[in-house]
Amino acid sequence: MATFQRHRLTPWILLAPQLAVIAVFFFWPAAQAIVQAFYIEDPFGLGHEFVWFENFARIFTSFEYLRALGVTALFSVSVAVGAMSLALLLAVQADRVIHGAHSYKTLLIWPYAVAPAVAGVLWMFMFDPNLGLLSAGLENLGIGWNHRVNGGQAMLLVILASIWKQMSYNFVFFLAGLQSIPKSLLEAAAIDGAGPWRRFWTVTFPLLSPTSFFLLVMNSVYVFFETFGTIDATTGGGPGGATRTLVYKVYEDGFEGYDLGSSAAQSVILLILVGLLTLLQFRYIERKVQY
Amino acid sequence: MMRFTTSTLALGVACASVSLSAHAATEIEWWHAMGGELGDKIDEIAEEFNDSQSDYEIKPSFRGDYSETMTSAIAAFRADEAPAIVQIFEVGTATMMAAEGATYPVHELMNDHGADFDPDAYLPAVTGYYTSSDGDMLSLPFNSSTPVVYANRDILAEAGVDDVPETWEELGDVLTQVVESDAASCGMTTTWPSWIQLENFSARHDIPFASEENGFGGLDARLQINETAAVDHIQRLKDWQEDDRFRYDGRFDEAAPAFYTGRCALLMASSASLAGVRANAEDFEFSVNPLPYSSEVIDEPQNSIIGGASLWVMRGKSDEEYEGIAEFFSYLSSPEVQADWHQFSGYLPITNAAYELSQEQNFYEENPGTDVSIEQMTATEPTENSKGIRLGNMVQIRDVVEEELENIFSDEVEVQEGMDNAVERSNDLLERFQRANS
Known part of the structure; x- marks a missing residue:
């Protein structure tokens, strides 16, 4: 203990590279965003006006922002729940396969190697109202598919594409978690007369809880920030803002509308929101996790 | 063997001196949003201009779609790295125009740097979009359609x-x-x-x-x-x-x-x-x-009315560069270059002379449909x-x-x-x- 206390500087030196990276790529831009959120500025930065909380006030009274909030809530829950439950199902199935297990696993992990924008383009082509194979198929079944004018279809499309993209990541972790569960526990439960369903819920699922919790946090971050590329390539937030999530609105207002003040204020709100959400997850859900 | 080495050396020296003289030319950066065939055509136009004289070198570079090009030009300006010429879509006009400290109106540039510039040579229906309420041309129309x-x-x-x-x-x-x-x-x-x-x-x-x-x-x-x-x-x-x-x-x-x-x-x-x-x-x-x-x-x-994009000149460059830009813009507006660009791309010609030249070349007779847009644009005097x-x-x-x-x-x-x-x-x-x- 005493030996450790003498090296007060060493931990800091060891942490320095990581801290420097965080400072340059997170703290500095975040601080700039906070400052920017209190100004109205022209795009070229030639003149600016300090406006206190006006940018924030405008955001919270804007119908479009509140709508984006609602869209984000629906989208996040659907994608996180969908991506995690499907991945769990596939992982459990893949864990049982003996012949050709390797190829199954490789195929299931594959989508993770696809960039979000590429995934978006892929889905866009399949469902393009004029050229898409799947939309043509749907039309033959009597279902008119045009996500450029039908908000519900557009939402379904971005949810499906985002789930498909994230499922592999979840799959890898669930599979690793499943494989680390001692077979003896499951065998003991089987001897005690528990069926497969019971074994899963009373033995496997609780033992997977650290993995599930980790994935819940990662998936929340994913749906809030990393689905941008998919949305941009499939629907562009449309029609009429039906698939415009909070992060997409930050991008639209900042990079297409050059409204830097409002865009910065929205980033700050988003930062606080995701921070709070993560805090809540750690505070309440982590208690139920059994390590 | 010896002769071969000497001639190789001579060739090397010749190449070096060519590239040296190319470096002596003032470089002018031009950011644009034209991908694919149109982008190749832009490279071709720049190359022909560069070959036509030795003082300036236009360097086109593709920057993504219109919106991305504008965003990167603005970000570059904020970091003092702006290009000399940037292609901005028509809806960005008011934003560029309001940034008086950032952009150099084309009519001023042409007057300041002695290029022979006749605003009346341009088609009013095309240039109108890019002129001030006093009729001064703010940016050079490049690719316009209707x-x-x-x-x-x-x-x-x-x-x-x-x-x-x-x-x-x-x-x-x-x-x-x-x-x-x-x-x-x-x-x-x-x-x-x-x-x-x-x-x-x-x-x-x-x-x-x-x-x-x-x-x-x-x-x-x-x-x-x-x-x-x-x-x-x-x-x-x-x-x-x-x-x-x-x-x-x-x-x-x-x-x-x-x-x-x-x-x-x-x-x-x-x-x-x-x-x-x-x-x-x-x-x-x-x-x-x-x-x-x-x-x-x-x-x-x-x-x-038109859509498309125009070329804006950014401030903060040297006089030499501005002289080069003025010369390049004159070149770009010349009937031959314009008519070629118009006929290749399908965008509207920006000068009367280019339209007339295309007529003389029987372009519209050979390519039915190409004149519909021009007639629609020029049939009446534009109102407010x-x-x-x-x-x-x-x-x-x-x-x-x-x-x-x-x-x-x-x-x-x-x-x-x-x-x-x-x-x-x-x-x-x-x-x-x-x-x-x-």
Whole structure:
């Protein structure tokens, strides 16, 4: 203990590279965003006006922002729940396969190697109202598919594409978690007369809880920030803002509308929101996790 | 062996001195948004200019789509790394113009650096969009187009229609005939709905899109599309959508395939889409027709307005560079270069001389349909309603308008309500722009 206390500087030196990276790529831009959120500025930065909380006030009274909030809530829950439950199902199935297990696993992990924008383009082509194979198929079944004018279809499309993209990541972790569960526990439960369903819920699922919790946090971050590329390539937030999530609105207002003040204020709100959400997850859900 | 080495050495020295002299030339950066074949054409134009003299070297570089090019130019300006010339789409005009410390108006540049510059040589319908209210040219029009109608003549013939009507009223009857005879499952579709069905609709009927001469008169302009015949027009499209005479197919160019595949009989799209239509319409005859007008609103239609992009010059460069830019712009405006670009790309010529040269070369006779847009643009003198649109935050305003149109076409809101929303939200953006720039 005493030996450790003498090296007060060493931990800091060891942490320095990581801290420097965080400072340059997170703290500095975040601080700039906070400052920017209190100004109205022209795009070229030639003149600016300090406006206190006006940018924030405008955001919270804007119908479009509140709508984006609602869209984000629906989208996040659907994608996180969908991506995690499907991945769990596939992982459990893949864990049982003996012949050709390797190829199954490789195929299931594959989508993770696809960039979000590429995934978006892929889905866009399949469902393009004029050229898409799947939309043509749907039309033959009597279902008119045009996500450029039908908000519900557009939402379904971005949810499906985002789930498909994230499922592999979840799959890898669930599979690793499943494989680390001692077979003896499951065998003991089987001897005690528990069926497969019971074994899963009373033995496997609780033992997977650290993995599930980790994935819940990662998936929340994913749906809030990393689905941008998919949305941009499939629907562009449309029609009429039906698939415009909070992060997409930050991008639209900042990079297409050059409204830097409002865009910065929205980033700050988003930062606080995701921070709070993560805090809540750690505070309440982590208690139920059994390590 | 020895001789071979000497000649290699001589060649090496020659190459070195060539590259040395190339480096002595003043480099001028030109950021643009033209990918594919048009991008290659730009490289070719720059190369020909560079070969024609030895003092300046234009260096074009592709920066993504219009929006990305503008964003990166703005970010570069903030970091003191701006290019000398940047291609900005027409809706970015007011933003560039308001940034007085950042941009160098073309008329000033040409006067300051001694280039022989005659503003009257340019087509007013094209340059009008990019001039100040005093008539001074702010940026050099580069690629301009205007909306026209592409018609699938095979479908029309099958429905028993001989001609593409000139008015919206007659068009309604014709499209009913098309849909009811099952010649096609959809009557017409449109690309760029805000640009074609609102901005151009207003210009063609000489009604304001916004107050203050569509924004040319000052920063306090506000949208007026919720109180003009534009509302009736959107109502018409909405009614047509009910009985398949109209199909909504996205905010940009996504509607074009609906025409290529024969789903829709008519397509309203940019005149610069002609090459694309020609390449994709292999299975059917098509014709290019002027944009219709409503005979209930106007007797003789006005000119339509342009879309596309222009070249802006950024401040903070050396005098030498500006002299080079002035020389390059003169070169770019010369009849030969212009006519070549116009004929290759399908964009409108920017000078009278280039138009006349193309006529002399029999270009329009050999390529039917290419002159429809020019005639539509030049048939009348532009009025204050048909000169163009000059609104701050126009990029966002167009997004807002497209969004509200989508809400209308997806039955979220009634037509009047949607148009009111579009105006209210846009006016909010205009107020904000006015504050940030005054």
